[in-house]
Amino acid sequence: MQLPRPVGREAASKKYDILSALMAFALARDKIVQRQVLRVMALITTRYNWQRDELSMGQGEIARLWSVDERTVKREMAKLRASGWLVLKRQGARGRVSTYGLDLARMLADTRPAWPNIGEDFITRLTPEEGRGAAPSNVVPLRAPPSPVADGTIWFAAQARLHSEEPALYGAWFHPLAEVGAEAGCLTLAAPTRFHATYVEQNLMERLRAAVRAVDPAIARVMIVS
The missing domain is CATH 1.10.10.10 (Winged helix-like DNA-binding domain superfamily/Winged helix DNA-binding domain)
Known part of the structure; x- marks a missing residue:
């Protein structure tokens, strides 16, 4: 949109x-x-x-x-x-x-399920004319994986490595993580949802930890909060 x-x-x-x-x-x-x-x-x-x-x-x-x-x-x-x-x-x-x-x-895309609670006039007003009455499609348009945003943090440097290794995986799971802080050898990252945090912890933590330690060996632990 x-x-x-x-x-x-x-x-x-x-x-x-x-x-x-x-x-x-x-x-x-x-x-x-x-x-x-x-x-x-x-x-x-x-x-x-x-x-x-x-x-x-x-x-x-x-x-x-x-x-x-x-x-x-x-x-x-x-x-x-x-x-x-x-x-x-x-x-x-x-x-x-x-x-x-x-x-x-x-924001509007994420809040769209609640629009009917406001009213049909609201839905009509916020829906572009070209999108009204269009037949539903199960084809998902392909998008280029997003690139890391340079901010001078440890996490940005680790993101750059992860992005270069496997851009699609990075875009789906690592890009949405945001750095909360790095203290006492622990890097804390925030995930958008509890499911996202759990998936990364159970399936991608070794890859994540390796990328972080490659840019800062002082980081011994990575914690994900949601």
């Missing part, structure tokens, strides 16, 4: 549509997802620049907004990156916070 930025004469209604989709999606899910989506909506409504697609906010500021500690912020932001909703545009450095973008098309 190609989604134009919500700017111009209809910007306000487009923004409300996106927030409505998030709200309906959250209300149809469990408390954990509800809290996560509420946090995303708080970031959008307080700090997100719709026109420039930029969210620049320090972890301390986010912690105050969410009423949590900074460790929770770091973990939750990593999960949002793993889900594809949050996209790192510029890595933070000394005296400068990280800048993120939002994949609004991904």
